[in-house]
Amino acid sequence: MIVPFTAGGPTDLIGRLVAQQMSEAWKMPVLVDNRGGAGGTIGVEIAIKASADGHTLLFGSTSTFAVNPALFPKLGLSMASGLQLVGFVAYAPQVMVVRGTLAVESVPDLVALARRQPGKLTFASAGVGTTVHLAGELLKHAASIDVLHVPFKGGGQAITSLLTGEVDILFNNPGALMPHIKSGKLKVLAIAGPQRTKAMPQIPTFAEVGLPQVESGSAFGIAVPARTPATPRQRISAVLEAMVQIPAYVEQLGAFGTDALFMGEEAAQAYVRRESAKWKDVIKAAKVTVD
Numbered sequence: 622m623i624v625p626f627t628a629g630g631p632t633d634l635i636g637r638l639v640a641q642q643m644s645e646a647w648k649m650p651v652l653v654d655n656r657g658g659a660g661g662t663i664g665v666e667i668a669i670k671a672s673a674d675g676h677t678l679l680f681g682s683t684s685t686f687a688v689n690p691a692l693f694p695k696l697g698l699s700m701a702s703g704l705q706l707v708g709f710v711a712y713a714p715q716v717m718v719v720r721g722t723l724a725v726e727s728v729p730d731l732v733a734l735a736r737r738q739p740g741k742l743t744f745a746s747a748g749v750g751t752t753v754h755l756a757g758e759l760l761k762h763a764a765s766i767d768v769l770h771v772p773f774k775g776g777g778q779a780i781t782s783l784l785t786g787e788v789d790i791l792f793n794n795p796g797a798l799m800p801h802i803k804s805g806k807l808k809v810l811a812i813a814g815p816q817r818t819k820a821m822p823q824i825p826t827f828a829e830v831g832l833p834q835v836e837s838g839s840a841f842g843i844a845v846p847a848r849t850p851a852t853p854r855q856r857i858s859a860v861l862e863a864m865v866q867i868p869a870y871v872e873q874l875g876a877f878g879t880d881a882l883f884m885g886e887e888a889a890q891a892y893v894r895r896e897s898a899k900w901k902d903v904i905k906a907a908k909v910t911v912d
Contacts, residue, residue: 714814
């Protein structure tokens with residue numbers, strides 16, 4: 622199982638849970654191979670060129686399948702002909718947090734502050750073109766506010782910058798933020814998902830505070846080389862569908878602030894088409910480019 626990111630991030634952690642469940646279901650090892658770099662594109666290219674025999678899987682996220690093709694047009698062309706989605710098995714809505722010392726308690730408070738001080742507030746990201754960057758751009762557009770983007774080299778640095786007060790705002794998957802939220806060092810203002818999350822049921826969605834356009838999250842799942850026959854794809858899909866009913870898997874995902882959610886081939890492809898169109902528009906409107 623190729624994971625196109627380094628070890629320790631949300632895609633890697635969830636991918637390892639999925640690999641463990643597959644290993645137990647098939648009574649054979651499923652090995653995780655981290656191939657990080659170039660925004661996740663290196664691992665994708667390796668998967669595209671792999672043997673289409675059902676023994677090489679690519680475990681990726683919304684960033685992998687929907688955002689990167691818009692950021693890297695050449696990659697998008699090769700992914701369209703080189704990969705076949707099998708299904709998604711988890712979903713994590715992003716949350717928006719602010720540093721604990723920022724004098725706001727809600728999204729309307731934040732929007733009002735940003736309008737009083739245009740260009741003064743800052744939002745961190747794990748790098749230009751990442752989903753956490755694009756979520757911030759989506760907020761800027763939806764709320765008509767001027768907030769400065771500060772990119773870092775990874776999610777860990779972005780979180781640290783928020784904890785030290787270097788920046789004011791961050792979008793991220795909830796798993797990495799939970800300890801800091803519980804300690805009070807960070808304040809959660811809203812969930813960027815279609816409904817409230819089980820991990821933080823008291824936190825409203827952006828739709829509930831008047832900004833329904835701000836919806837950003839990560840679905841996690843598997844693709845295979847495009848020439849992989851239907852039989853092994855169906856075998857993989859069956860394991861994914863059964864997995865989301867396993868209490869231990871659901872509980873482990875919950876610790877990351879992530880929900881178990883199955884989408885088969887057709888549903889996964891439809892989801893990626895919708896997300897691709899949305900993020901392509903955001904990338905164009907915000908004039909986001911990567912080297």
